[in-house]
Amino acid sequence: MKPKVTMQNIADELKLSKNSVSQALTGKDGVSEDTRKLIIETAQRMGYIYSRGKKEMSNLPLSGKFALIASDFAFSMHSFFGQIYLSVEKEVKQQGYELLIQSIGPDSVKELLMPTIVQNRSVDGMIILSHITTDYINALLDTGIPAVLIDHHHPQIKADCILTNNRFGAYEAVSHLIELGHKNIGFVGDIAFSPSYYERLDGYRMAMYEYGLPIREEWVHTSAIEDGSFICSYIKGMREQPTAWFCVNDGLGFFLNAAVQQQGLSVPEDVSIVSFDNGYLSRISTPPSTTVEVDLKLYAVKAVERLIERINCSDDPFTELLLPTRLIVRGSTVGPRVV
Structure with missing residues (x-):
């Protein structure tokens, strides 16, 4: 697993003070716009992980891209998650964004290796589909990139979730x-x-x-x-x-x-x-x-809707939305035999 990149690493790379790096990444005065831009670009290139709860995201240029992130296993379940993926892609495009697909393999999960598009901060938001592991999802959330979970939640995960009732x-x-x-x-x-x-x-x-x-x-x-x-x-x-x-x-x-x-x-x-x-x-x-x-299509609509809200209102409380279900009666159920 790669060592965590720190503000001091960025400062050493650019031969600047750690204070200047901190000012640039937290949106504070004290550095020129050219220096701020250089620091942000260097942080992205080095894979610096922004701490959740801070305001750094507001200083990064919007990419117009969302990421759909799921495990290899989830993407292999075409009959269920495949339909959600297609619906998310359609909804993202209707909202004027581009969707990037990222499948997470077992080794990445084990080592908590973040996808390149996350390390480089080349997406404005993440939709995390189904469960990976709690540690891995929290590592994604710790980047500070706005995120919404579909069909998964956990007491130790603090994020917006779209769920089935x-x-x-x-x-x-x-x-x-x-x-x-x-x-x-x-x-x-x-x-x-x-x-x-x-x-x-x-x-x-x-x-x-x-x-x-x-x-x-x-x-x-x-x-x-x-x-x-x-x-x-x-x-x-x-x-x-x-x-x-x-x-x-x-x-x-x-x-x-x-x-x-x-x-x-x-x-x-x-x-x-x-x-x-x-x-x-x-x-x-x-x-x-x-x-x-x-309702798999409703999953997509509500996830994209909530992600855009989270990007625009980063301090809002996290919410869990329960989507209703519908019983479909077919031929496998009748009353029991009368003996």
């Missing part, structure tokens, strides 16, 4: 199953993978609690892997099946649908399934899966 979406999905007559409802998801999945577990528990239904913990799988063989093994090893499942995403719903049918059970006659996201897999399941829709 995961709890209420899950609550509505499980309530749908209960109102069909199901009392034995399971949960499948990996809550360590994303705060969104943990919040969907909260929504599941909230619905079961409010309807007065017991939760059998052996039917709550909170570390499920999105893999067909894993889900088949899990279902095959169960001594007793619930009559309905809530899955935190469409991938798990798809694999669960197949696993249940491999055990000789019918969907939805024997087992009903609800998933989340309204992605491609929910539509090609047999039968198509009842799911919770996320």
Whole structure:
């Protein structure tokens, strides 16, 4: 990992005093405009990290560019994050900006290596898509470049966030199953993978609690892997099946649908399934899966809108915006069999 560039390093490079460098980077009087410009350009070239909360950004020329930053893994999930990316690109262009795409690999995450466009301060703002790691996101925020997060938040991250109302979406999905007559409802998801999945577990528990239904913990799988063989093994090893499942995403719903049918059970006659996201897999399941829709285009609109507001009003309190969901009822849910 490269050593952190300091004001003293910049001063040594230009053979100026540290005080002059500080005055230039904090917008204070005491240096000529030519010297200020030289110091700022040198700071950009050397990869100086501006401390969050200071006013240095106001002294840098606007580039007319935004960065969309996400992990390699997030960019590989074309069916979900690919749609968000395309919507962000369209919205950014409509607002008169250019969008630069930056994928972050595992080595960069581990070493907290910032992208060149961030080190050189060649963007006016950043849209950070989904989770990377808390340390890495905070390193991005510590540059002082205005930023908005999409589909991720964390108590240790202080930034504007555009989020899905995961709890209420899950609550509505499980309530749908209960109102069909199901009392034995399971949960499948990996809550360590994303705060969104943990919040969907909260929504599941909230619905079961409010309807007065017991939760059998052996039917709550909170570390499920999105893999067909894993889900088949899990279902095959169960001594007793619930009559309905809530899955935190469409991938798990798809694999669960197949696993249940491999055990000789019918969907939805024997087992009903609800998933989340309204992605491609929910539509090609047999039968198509009842799911919770996320408005991906609205993510883009609100993220770009909030980023521009943050650039113009840097001292505003950070906000979290919860976007509503919509339950789409398809063929994977009916009432339980009457025995």
